[in-house]
Amino acid sequence: MKRRNFLKGMASLPLLSSVSATNLLADNAKTTLVKNGKVLTAAHWGIMDVEIKDGKVVGSKSHIQYPEFVNPLPQNTADMVYKSRVKYPMVRKSYLENPDSPKPELRGKDEWVRVSYEDAIKLVARELKKTRAQKGIKGVFAGAEGWRSTGNVHNSTSWLHRFMNLSGGFVKSLEDYSTAAGQVILPHVLGSIEVYEQQTSHSLVLENSKVILIWGADPLATLRVAFSSNEERGLKFFEDLKKQKDKKIIIVDPIKSYTGQFFDGIAEWITPIPNTDTAMMLGMAYHLYKTEKYDKEFIKTYTTGLDKFLPYLLGETDKTPKTPEWAAKICGIEAKVIKELVEVCVQNRTMIMAGWAMQRAHHGEQPYWMIATLASMIGQIGLPGGGIGFSYHYANGGSPTCKGAVLQGVNRASVGAFNDSGDFIGTATGRMENGKFVVGQGVDGFKEPQGYGIPTSRIADALLKRGEKFQHNGKELTYPDIDFIYWAGGNPFVHHQDLNLFKKAWQSVRTVVINEQYWTPTAKMADIVFPITTPYERNDITMSGDYSNMHIVPMKQIVEKQFEAKDDYQIFTDLCKAYAKDLVVAFTDNGKDEFDWIRYFYESARAQVKESPEIYELMKPFDEFWAENKLIEFAPTMESKEWVRHGEFREDPILNPLGTPSGLIEIYSETIANMGYDDCKAHPMWFEPVEWLGMRDKPASMHMLSPHPEYRLHSQLNQTSLRDKYAVANREPIWINSEDAKEKGIKDGDIVRVFNARGEILAGAVVTQNISRNVVRLCEGGWYDPDENGLCKNGCPNVLTIDLSTSKLANGPIPDTTLVNVEKFKGKIPELTAFKEPKFA
The missing domain is CATH 3.40.228.10 (Dimethylsulfoxide Reductase, domain 2)
Structure with missing residues (x-):
């Protein structure tokens, strides 16, 4: 279709409410942005004081200072706001021309077309409905494995799954990349x-x-x-x-x-x-x-x-x-x-x-x-x-663990039920009554469809082996027929193993939608991309300490929303409106906005400690807490210390x-x-790995380990100036033992080619004694940046890792079982494009 015909077709879809033309949540002047001064907020890397000048972020540092060390990660908030951003709703050109035959093989190569937010919402709602009509629940995968942004309200994973559940169900992922086994x-x-x-x-x-x-x-x-x-x-x-x-x-x-x-x-x-x-x-x-x-x-x-x-x-x-x-x-x-x-x-x-x-x-x-x-x-x-x-x-x-209140999070809801007209009427745990969603009075006779799940690390297998049966933790499961992927809060084109194989699998589905703040490798491999706000462009609340629950931290909006970025909550709210009548009522819990959720989480936590006066006094009424912009600190008990x-x-x-x-x-x-598994028996045993240095016929000579980096959170922060602290020759650093380097003619600072039968990458050599012979270290999380021949110019190790599972028991990923060859790179060094925008029509 030509663009004008496409837009004409979109006009026949249900119109969004007028509220979606504005920013539903935080543009309503409930908070006044600090134009000059400091604001308290939080991220995965700590509680931070962010310095603002003329409405722009100019500096940040840890709010909690210990004399012994300085965590460098909180110092790069400005880069997280301004670098590599997705600015507008985008649709891949071939997908926009014909969503039914969108040429998925062009993902990552095609040009992008800017569309209006309203058109993007209607397009996603229509194609999601179409997929469910053709494939059922098994046709839709909602992936969100990854470290979504900090904040109990703006939790992209929870909102994605809440929307997908209420709108009809989806295939979920089991376990995660970090600790599946x-x-x-x-x-x-x-x-x-x-x-x-x-x-x-x-x-x-x-x-x-x-x-x-x-x-x-x-x-x-x-x-x-x-x-x-x-x-x-x-x-x-x-x-x-x-x-x-x-x-x-x-x-x-x-x-x-x-x-x-x-x-x-x-x-x-x-x-x-x-x-x-x-x-x-x-x-x-x-x-x-x-x-x-x-x-x-x-x-x-x-x-x-x-x-x-x-x-x-x-x-x-x-x-x-x-x-x-x-x-x-x-x-x-x-x-x-x-x-x-x-x-x-x-x-x-x-x-x-x-x-x-x-x-x-x-x-x-x-x-x-x-x-x-x-x-x-x-x-x-x-x-x-x-x-x-x-x-x-x-x-x-x-x-x-401290004695205090604990903030709750977003409920991911149960599967929605619909009448013959396609209107949302409720779930197994609640129903629509007089325009409100009433929890505890489920739709009569409605039973939730059976849920479907696949191990997180087996998504490529699921897409390439549709309908095949496999074992997982004592159960026989079947790979579903996925044709629609919606990912929010993760970056699978960095997380997943054997990216060349994963790319082939990814190109087998008709529709890929991504909510993303930055032009990550995954965003570049999508069909539809929504620009998302960073945590610094919205209001939220969080706790510090996953185990200690030490602080409750207000996360006030620091800067204006950049370009046309929207909150995940707004996007899924508007998708509800476009998808079915009354669905938005249940999704928003009868119309809650950003501040309603923040207040609700805070006041619910405050109610937990009402019978403990010394703790209750720490938690002032919400309006006072929010106006003060100070964290609340709880103390551990003698019991928890012991x-x-x-x-x-x-x-x-x-x-x-x-x-x-x-x-x-x-x-x-x-x-x-x-x-009865042959690869995980009744007691612990030594099994020879599929690749390791002790095997007889090694396919490559060196063992590559890809641990967590010091200056990133997986792939987060890769585009920031922290990269200046570790990049070698503008590439990801690879450690190689001094004797190994000497034998291969590699010097410190050289660009090297790292390769095996699965792919090839470029990296910057760090020659050191801090690693064993015949072992190299290349940290995970570097953004995938392939050239036209598949060579990753930035040095993402998952181009080289094996996409096999730990065993039939856990089906976990095995990135640290990888043999590679390393040689000094010869030829013209290609330009790094990992952090640049893709091609626009």
Whole structure:
């Protein structure tokens, strides 16, 4: 269709209410913007004071200042407001011409056409209806895995899922990219998800632990951010730990990370071959058992299944005893060191701080199962300063939980029901009555459709293997026939593995809609893009400390909305109006605007502490709280300062059982045994990864690890001036061992080509001794920037990673199981375009 015919066709769709022609939410003068001065706000990287001059952001810094360290991430608010922005609603040219045959192979290459906001809303509503009519619920995928912006109200993930549920349902994602294997295996072993739960308090570790074993984690980098907002107590803990001279700190990691360098000269650095952690732990367990130094009483009282695990450990089932010598041949660590490591843990109160990297690998369930088994044999789980923790490196786990109010978040709602005219009439939990949505009186006889989900890391498989069955955590699932993707709050063209394969899968669907603030790689690979406000262009409220709940922070709008950016809430509100009569009533909870939600969340939290006068006094009525623009700080209790992970279980395992079938730590799982999987059996085992340095016929020579970066939150902040601190030759930096670099003729600062059978990228060489031989480090999160031949000019490691799952159990991603080749780049260096706008018609 020609553009004029397209617009004529759009005119036949239901008109939006006149309120959508203006900005529904924060343009209504309920708050006056500060033109010159400072404003308090928050982001993942902390509570911040933002400096405004003539209505523009000119500076920012952490509101909470500790003398020992300065977090550099909060200093780049201006770049987050002004750089690489999506300015207007955009539709890909071929999609605009014919949405029924939109040439999806041109995504990422096609020109973009600017359209009015109203036309974009009507287009999305129409195509979503069309997809549901043709494919049903299984045709629509709402992806939002990623670190959406801070704020309890403007939560893009929640609003997307709320809209999709109310308008008819969707395919959701299961687990996430960060901890998928851990989320599935640990409930079978320890009865809880663990990776996102509170840890033994920092004070107890400082007081009681004699050995700190940091295995596969880089807390000094990852504790710069939190999922809500960072209260920064984790970094303070590691500063305090460094000052204590009576602690033995051991770091197990092929990389001398930011944390390793922080503890340089203090910590012992042990460097196993990547992906061999399970074998090393098995050698440790064998030594404990054979020397009878394991805690027999703990095993007898608090665990089940060691007797069924021992035949494998001792080699009775496969004629291969898992001795330290056997482990040494696999992991590259001397048997003597393996024995000494486990003995020092048994002889001293030891806290094992387990990182997430080891479970983002092929058979990633195994190291987590084995490290829990090893900790059980050591026998200190549930003791102050002893045991194991899976979240000390994330969101300040161990910062004691404060006594105070807790803000709630947006309810994602249940699936909507519609009458024969297409009008919204309610859900299974509420119904329309006299123009209002009444909760608790569901539509008579309406049953919610069966929900559909796929593991987050299997989205490419879902698109390429429609209708095929697969196993997941003991269930047989079927890949749905997805033809409409709506993504808000994430950047899958950086997160996902094997981006060339992912691109092929992505181009198999008819419609891709993205809500985005910046021209990210994912936005450039869409059909329709809505420009979204940053947190600094809207009002919100949040808490700091995912575990501590230390502060309630007002997030006042700092600057005017840029260009034609809208809040996610407004976009989904207007989509409701375009989609079905009365749908918007339920979506907005009978007409709540931005401030209504902020007030509602605050006052609901305030009501929680009404019976605690000393806390209630901290929380002034909402209008006073908002006018003051000051955070509210709660204090930890003596009980929370003395809290021990698994402490109640150790005190009485009968009255306080774990969430496993036995109520105990399950070294052997009957549940998993009954699943009959060949790649995840009834107890922890060593499985050879699909790619690793110890394999016979290596497809490439070096093992690439892609940990979390120091100066970003995944892909967030990549376009800011923080990049000047780490970019090498204007590319993502890749660490390479000095001896390896010398052999390959690579010098510090060279641009290198990193490649394997899956793709190729350019990166800037950092020649260093802070990494093992035959291992390279290229942090995840660099924006994907392919040229016409698929070469990523910026250095996104997921061009090279494998899109296989950890196992049939968890189906987690395996980015840290990757072999690559590295060579000095020859030829003309291509221009970097990652942060530039795409082509416009």
